[in-house]
Amino acid sequence: MTLLEVQGLSVTIPSPAGPVQAVRSVDLCIAKGEIHGLIGESGCGKTMTGMALLGLTPAGAQVAAQVFAFDGMNLSTSAINLRGRRIALISQDPAAALNPVLTIGRQMDDVLRTHSPHPKMDRRAGAVALLAATGLPDADKLMTCYPHQLSGGMQQRVVIAQALATGADFLIADEPTTALDVTVGAQVLALLRQLVADRGLTVLMITHDMDVVAAVCDRATVLYAGLSVETGLASAILTRPRHPYAKALLAALPDAAPHGQRLAAIDGQIPPSTKPISGCAFAPRCPAVMTLCHTVPPPARVQGDHLWACHVAEGAP
Amino acid sequence: MTTPLLTVHELVVRYKPRGLFATPSKPAVDRVNLSLPAGSTLGIVGESGSGKSSLLRAVLRLVPVESGGITLDGQDWLATHGPDLRRARHSIGFVAQNPFLSLSPRLTIAQILAEPLLARGDKPGAAMQDHMALLLFRCGLPPDFLPRRARELSGGQAQRVAIARALALSPRLLVLDEPTSALDVSVQAQILNLLMDLKADFGLSLLFVTHNLKVVAHLADQLMVMRHGCVVEAGATQRIMAAPEQSYTRELMGFGQRFGQNTKP
Amino acid sequence: MSALVRRLGYGGTLCLAVIVSFALLALFAPWLAPYPDQGMGTPNVIAKLKPPSADFWLGTDHLGRDVLSRVIFGARVSMSAGLLIVAFSLLIGLPIGLLAGYFGGWADEALMRVTDVFLAFPALLLAVLLAAALGPGLLNSIVAVAVTWWPWYARMARAEVLVLRGQPYVEAASVMGVSQGRILIRHILPGAARPLLVQAALDVGPALLTASSLSFLGLGVLPPTADWGKMVDEGRKFFPDRWWVSAAPGITIFLLALAFSVLGDALRDREGGKRRDAA
Numbered sequence: 001m002t003l004l005e006v007q008g009l010s011v012t013i014p015s016p017a018g019p020v021q022a023v024r025s026v027d028l029c030i031a032k033g034e035i036h037g038l039i040g041e042s043g044c045g046k047t048m049t050g051m052a053l054l055g056l057t058p059a060g061a062q063v064a065a066q067v068f069a070f071d072g073m074n075l076s077t078s079a080i081n082l083r084g085r086r087i088a089l090i091s092q093d094p095a096a097a098l099n100p101v102l103t104i105g106r107q108m109d110d111v112l113r114t115h116s117p118h119p120k121m122d123r124r125a126g127a128v129a130l131l132a133a134t135g136l137p138d139a140d141k142l143m144t145c146y147p148h149q150l151s152g153g154m155q156q157r158v159v160i161a162q163a164l165a166t167g168a169d170f171l172i173a174d175e176p177t178t179a180l181d182v183t184v185g186a187q188v189l190a191l192l193r194q195l196v197a198d199r200g201l202t203v204l205m206i207t208h209d210m211d212v213v214a215a216v217c218d219r220a221t222v223l224y225a226g227l228s229v230e231t232g233l234a235s236a237i238l239t240r241p242r243h244p245y246a247k248a249l250l251a252a253l254p255d256a257a258p259h260g261q262r263l264a265a266i267d268g269q270i271p272p273s274t275k276p277i278s279g280c281a282f283a284p285r286c287p288a289v290m291t292l293c294h295t296v297p298p299p300a301r302v303q304g305d306h307l308w309a310c311h312v313a314e315g316a317p
Numbered sequence: 318m319t320t321p322l323l324t325v326h327e328l329v330v331r332y333k334p335r336g337l338f339a340t341p342s343k344p345a346v347d348r349v350n351l352s353l354p355a356g357s358t359l360g361i362v363g364e365s366g367s368g369k370s371s372l373l374r375a376v377l378r379l380v381p382v383e384s385g386g387i388t389l390d391g392q393d394w395l396a397t398h399g400p401d402l403r404r405a406r407h408s409i410g411f412v413a414q415n416p417f418l419s420l421s422p423r424l425t426i427a428q429i430l431a432e433p434l435l436a437r438g439d440k441p442g443a444a445m446q447d448h449m450a451l452l453l454f455r456c457g458l459p460p461d462f463l464p465r466r467a468r469e470l471s472g473g474q475a476q477r478v479a480i481a482r483a484l485a486l487s488p489r490l491l492v493l494d495e496p497t498s499a500l501d502v503s504v505q506a507q508i509l510n511l512l513m514d515l516k517a518d519f520g521l522s523l524l525f526v527t528h529n530l531k532v533v534a535h536l537a538d539q540l541m542v543m544r545h546g547c548v549v550e551a552g553a554t555q556r557i558m559a560a561p562e563q564s565y566t567r568e569l570m571g572f573g574q575r576f577g578q579n580t581k582p
Numbered sequence: 583m584s585a586l587v588r589r590l591g592y593g594g595t596l597c598l599a600v601i602v603s604f605a606l607l608a609l610f611a612p613w614l615a616p617y618p619d620q621g622m623g624t625p626n627v628i629a630k631l632k633p634p635s636a637d638f639w640l641g642t643d644h645l646g647r648d649v650l651s652r653v654i655f656g657a658r659v660s661m662s663a664g665l666l667i668v669a670f671s672l673l674i675g676l677p678i679g680l681l682a683g684y685f686g687g688w689a690d691e692a693l694m695r696v697t698d699v700f701l702a703f704p705a706l707l708l709a710v711l712l713a714a715a716l717g718p719g720l721l722n723s724i725v726a727v728a729v730t731w732w733p734w735y736a737r738m739a740r741a742e743v744l745v746l747r748g749q750p751y752v753e754a755a756s757v758m759g760v761s762q763g764r765i766l767i768r769h770i771l772p773g774a775a776r777p778l779l780v781q782a783a784l785d786v787g788p789a790l791l792t793a794s795s796l797s798f799l800g801l802g803v804l805p806p807t808a809d810w811g812k813m814v815d816e817g818r819k820f821f822p823d824r825w826w827v828s829a830a831p832g833i834t835i836f837l838l839a840l841a842f843s844v845l846g847d848a849l850r851d852r853e854g855g856k857r858r859d860a861a
Contacts, residue, residue, distance in 0.1 A: 041502060152365075181364035182569055253502060253531070254536075255531045255534070259534065260535075260536075265507040266506070402759075405759075418751065419751050419753075423773070432755065433758045433760070435764075436758060436759050482754075
């Protein structure tokens with residue numbers, strides 16, 4: 001059952017240098033109970049896509065889409081209502097997401113009071129239960145602690161508990177482990193997988209880290225220059241990418257080359273976001289580029305549930 | 318048996334606790350030993366609080382050392398002070414994590430590159446300009462970058478400038494603190510390639526600190542895993558990656574192997 | 583022009599225009615004042631205390647001197663007083679703050695305790711005491727105020743230096759073997775001086791007011807030199823019947839102090855924006 005359906009999403013932000021196309025055309029299709037990875041490097045528009053889903057784009061930004069539906073509701077109009085009720089955000093820096101002068105208990109209570117008005121004792125019990133559900137030890141004692149007394153991993157668990165407290169069934173996680181140590185981040189991701197399984201949540205995992213995708217994602221979409229270039233099962237994208245950019249990205253990873261050998265770096269830079277793109281966005285940097293690629297936008301190719309946009313037919317090197 | 322370029326012997330670094338009545342803190346670096354032969358690369362891996370950054374800063378003489386010794390090129394490094402220290406620093410190049418913070422935002426690239434040269438006593442002039450253009454060229458940047466400022470560059474370009482600056486005085490030892498952690502994967506690949514090329518061309522020794530085991534496994538001859546100020550495991554990279562002894566090392570490696578992709582041939 | 587407006591905003595640019603106008607008035611006073619000799623002090627007793635008219639745009643004072651001319655000549659005194667006070671305070675405070683912040687240790691402690699001693703006194707009171715001790719005269723009153731003002735700049739400079747000292751690019755310089763002196767001049771000084779200069783611009787208004795206050799109390803310029811504070815004092819006896827004698831210089835003080843204040847705000851907004859980007 002499809003929970004989130006997005007087609008042709010674009011976000012244009014006005015700036016002194018002219019309109020910036022932060023997102024040019026992104027398609028997303030996320031089923032209920034799925035952990036969907038949104039993969040890309042800086043400047044690809046992945047964070048802005050997440051913001052558009054929440055209705056949190058910068059002032060003056062224009063958000064447009066052909067299809068923009070969450071559980072049947074049109075996100076263009078109801079994003080504000082859904083935010084914090086059905087859709088919650090877990091962002092990169094947990095310390096910044098928590099108020100440093102309020103206790104954990106107070107912050108949990110603030111969320112619970114807004115979303116499920118119950119008597120105070122019930123709310124407190126509810127908060128403790130949620131904190132415990134995220135694997136935090138001594139949840140009862142934690143209620144009186146301040147965020148700075150917690151480690152980064154514990155802070156992130158509190159943020160996840162807050163997201164659960166809203167009753168949201170769709171979590172947008174924007175690089176939730178980038179600011180955490182590797183081992184701690186692995187635990188947080190394991191927690192998310194467990195919550196998805198136990199509570200039927202759906203997660204959009206925005207990340208640039210392939211290890212994160214490998215660890216938790218069921219399906220994934222690769223973004224480049226504000227465009228979705230490949231979508232499919234995470235395992236398929238990681239082991240057999242089809243789009244030249246996805247291939248190049250995976251080939252550039254340090255463990256893709258033998259020890260001491262040169263890595264397969266990608267030449268060139270991403271196209272500027274203030275200029276329109278003719279043809280394929282990746283053409284200037286693509287090793288398999290043809291003359292056609294510079295002028296004609298690439299067609300969508302399908303293989304089962306795996307989609308990508310490329311002029312080069314599969315089977316070519 | 319050639320003397321190693323850098324040795325660290327039973328090094329202890331402890332930060333003073335704040336306040337009059339605070340209990341003494343645990344050491345950030347707890348009796349660490351390492352040996353870096355000339356021309357090789359040592360990667361130090363650890364998470365936050367492991368002491369790897371404190372170890373690096375101790376080698377760079379940015380933090381005081383409680384006990385232990387460091388020798389650089391046979392000399393007692395910790396006993397060098399004043400003008401001798403400043404001169405000796407010329408044999409170490411340093412590249413920090415965020416190039417936009419380690420390059421002065423106010424100066425042009427030319428002024429940034431000139432700084433170490435002037436510190437050595439070179440006279441400004443055409444020869445210096447040529448030298449700077451050469452430094453940029455070796456790091457893959459054209460000379461027309463000289464009049465620009467750091468904020469006009471991309472992350473990868475700025476880090477190349479930082480590497481060029483680190484190599485300005487032809488050091489023998491290059492110390493790098495998470496040089497690619499702030500960069501995208503594709504840019505990281507370019508920088509790692511650049512470092513490998515420079516190492517081969519100039520016979521550099523590299524001391525590389527990172528939290529990313531995969532990066533360091535690709536680049537380093539020797540590996541040292543740190544945790545809570547102590548060395549957990551150390552030795553040849555390929556041996557450790559093939560058969561890690563400690564479970565912590567395995568934990569650092571194990572993340573992300575769910576699909577078994579990208580296994581080394 | 584549009585670059586100026588972009589940098590300072592419309593309000594800021596207007597204030598800059600006002601300040602520049604006053605500066606021009608001060609510079610070209612002998613040529614711009616309708617009665618330059620009266621502006622410089624020559625009495626004209628026949629025309630004593632006349633209200634504003636076609637001959638005397640702002641009326642005349644108790645010695646028959648054209649108030650407008652006096653105000654124009656007064657600009658010389660007040661503007662130079664305001665600027666010199668701020669300049670002297672910076673010249674003393676900036677180096678002290680730099681050295682205290684960069685070298686730390688006992689130098690820092692010693693310098694900051696000296697600073698604290700000066701800060702313990704209410705500024706105006708200390709200035710009055712010093713001016714009284716030094717004797718009348720414009721330069722004496724400027725020195726008196728500057729001596730009470732430098733501690734603020736020293737404190738500010740020290741705080742900036744402490745932040746800059748920890749910046750990675752400063753660390754990188756010391757790792758490269760750059761000498762401390764060079765780091766201080768090349769990296770620390772420009773970074774610390776910038777916010778101080780903004781603060782200085784904001785302070786010219788209050789400096790001007792303080793200098794005028796001293797003159798008002800009889801501790802500044804000697805008669806017959808025109809000075810706005812002195813003029814307000816002289817006109818007090820005739821207030822409110824012959825309001826123009828006090829009102830003209832008073833409103834002028836207000837306008838110029840306001841102009842500096844708004845300009846400083848505009849500069850600080852711009853500085854604040856830049857600081858945020860750099861962070």
